[in-house]
Amino acid sequence: MDYRSHLAKDKKLKKLIEQQEVYTLRRRTNLSHYLCASIMSQQLSAKVASTIHGRFLHLYEGRIPLPEEILATPFETLRGIGLSNAKVSYVHNVARFAVEQGIDHRRLHKMDNEEIIAYITQIKGVGRWTAEMMLMFSLGREDVFAVDDLGIQNAMIRLYKLDRTDKKAFRGELLRISQKWSPYRTYACMHLWHWKDNSPVPGEERTPKKK
Secondary structure (H helix, E strand, C coil): CCHHHHHCCCHHHHHHHCCCCCEECCCCCCHHHHHHHHHHHCCCCHHHHHHHHHHHHHCCCCCCCCHHHHHHCCHHHHHCCCCCHHHHHHHHHHHHHHHHCCCCHHHHCCCCHHHHHHHHCCCCCCCHHHHHHHHHHCCCCCCCCCCCCHHHHHHHHHHHCCCCCCHHHHHHHHHHHHHCCCCCHHHHHHHHHHHHCCCCCCCHHHCCEEC
16 A cells, blocks of 8 residues: 555545655665764754764765774764764764674664664664664664654644643653554654654755655
8 A cells, every 4th residue: 555545544644745745765774874974963953964974974085984984083083073072972882883783784674663772772872763763764664653753743733733731641642643654654754744844864864765
């Protein structure tokens, strides 16, 4: 079934989807680089995140570095491209985990979503949200719902007239509504982000791809 046909069963979401293009998901192989780029871009505008990522790649002559190369890059060098102390530590943590434990896409594709989240969030600096974004935009998983994403929450408040005063009840309502979208919750999230124009994936490296 085309994902739009399934999501269109939700009448409010149907109106939103009909105004947008069709989304597709893609799979990436360099997951450690994706995680590093994700960490570098957190809490930054798309423009600033793109600039810092460009500086990062420039350290390695414009190519994606191996985890071993990132580990060999001095702390102060990474600080010099505009990263905070915490982000440098987290980027090194990802690289170290990739070398010691492995973040191989073939291995992760054999895991279910919760297994991947549990595995990846062992890395200090990688939380559930970052793992969910990797599931969506690197592993191409179609049924991921980022319930804690502020953009998703704001979009659903507006679309479904929700009240977030009671946080527990609000979260429960988000999950209840999203269950109707399964097994295509990732696409629903993408349409909601686009609708609110607040995608969590700024820049070429992390932008959802359209047909």
